Amino acid sequence: MENGGAAAATNTAEKHVAIPIAAVANGGGEESKVEDVPAHALLPSGPRKTGFFIFILNIRSLFKLDELGSEVLRIAVPASLALAADPLASLVDTAFIGRLGSVEIAAVGVSIAIFNQVSKVCIYPLVSVTTSFVAEEDAIISKAIEENSSRDLEKVSHVDSETDNLPVSGPDKAECVNSCIPAECTDLSDNGYKRKYIPSVTSALIVGSILGLLQAIFLIFSAKFVLSIMGVKSGSPMQGPAVRYLTIRSLGAPAVLLSLAMQGVFRGFKDTKTPLYATVVGDAANIILDPILMFVCHMGVTGAAVAHVVSQYLITLILLCRLVRQVDVIPPSIKSLKFGRFLGCGEQPLES
Structure with a gap:
């Protein structure tokens, strides 16, 4: 009985924490006094139930979207759906090819693996660099x-001063950014242009086309x-269908890299709905x-x-039509x- 009472007292003591509370009465300061407060009262969301509690702490705050959170959500959701569209279309494509026979499905699998591995060499640098620069x-x-809408278009040197405040990723990045915007890009009002010219957009299209042809x-x-x-x-019986x-799939390489470059452009504009629309239409045509x-x-x-190549050129055509607008x-x-x-701006300077 004595051991049981001692254990109960110990458990009760562990559930309380002594914290100082400052008390002020009648305008005069009194010494701080200590008060026992239950330990679970110090937790922001009540007592801890399990060790997994830390992962769901204040999870309700995730659903309280401010202006920035709403903008991120508008960008992330269509981008995620676009990434999920291609694997789903590939599953349907694989199901149709599987009906031809085991040799054909094996040959196509090897060919797709080769095509994807060669494409990955250019995909990630092309898309990431394009998105950042655009x-x-x-x-x-x-x-x-x-700022030049008041007909002060001759003061284009103000653009150089703006680029000096941009975040840099290396000592050579600032010099690169300062010279990236030609004066023609900001002289749109005097020349009667309704659309902006952004150098990285055209550069990305040309680089993507060249890499796709290669x-x-x-x-x-x-x-x-x-x-x-x-x-x-x-x-091997697989060689004929694989070749x-x-x-034929390689004929669509220019369209693949060109469409990826344009997807990077639209992401730079914070527009992920257009790539989603083009991807869904192209995958539906493939199916x-x-x-x-x-x-x-x-x-x-x-x-x-042939169906896959047609779908890739369809995606490229849709994106290009939306881009030129x-x-x-x-x-x-x-x-x-x-x-x-x-x-060259994506390269990090070498240390001596």
Whole structure:
């Protein structure tokens, strides 16, 4: 009984914490006195039930969106849906190809793996650099146009002073940004332009097109060699359909990289709904064309590749039509393209 009473007293003592409370009475200071307060009262959300409690602490605050949170949500949700659209379309595509036979589905799987690995070399640098530069230049040019709306367009040197305050990621980044905005970009009102010209937009389109053409040429002329590295040797029943699928699929490489570059542009404009719309339309076209070309037209694996290429060019066409309505993609001069900034500013300076 004595041991039980001692344990109960210990548990009771552990549930209370002595904290000082300052008391002031009648305008005079009194010494602080100590008061026992239950330990769970010090927690912001009541007593801790389990160790997992720390992960759901104040979870209700996640649903209280302020202006910034709402803007992030408007950007993140369409972008996430666009990323989920391609895998879903690929599942349907795989289901149709699987009906052709085990050899065909294995051959297509190897070809898709090769195509995706080659594309990844260019995808992430192209999209991330494009998004960053387009957002940066769009903010600078938009602010300059607003400040020059009173017909003081000759004071374009103000843009250089604005770029000095931008965050930099290296010692060479500031010099690169200061020279990235040509004067033609802010002289839109006098020249009668209704659309802005942003150098990084045109640069991204040209770089994406060139990289896509290089990827297509490389995969078309080295299809058998690359497949042999992946284990599809000569004499294998997989080699024929794999070469056909990879060769035709490579024809869509320029559209793939060009569409990814434009998706980076729209993300720089904080617009993720347009890429989502284009992706859904293109994937839907792919799903519709697959059974028609593969089974109705009896094209087999070739039909699957053609359907995918058509869908990629459809996505590119939709994005390009939407893009030319917002910005002017034709540069006012060759010097305004600033390829040196686009290709070199993402590099970190080497330490001596």
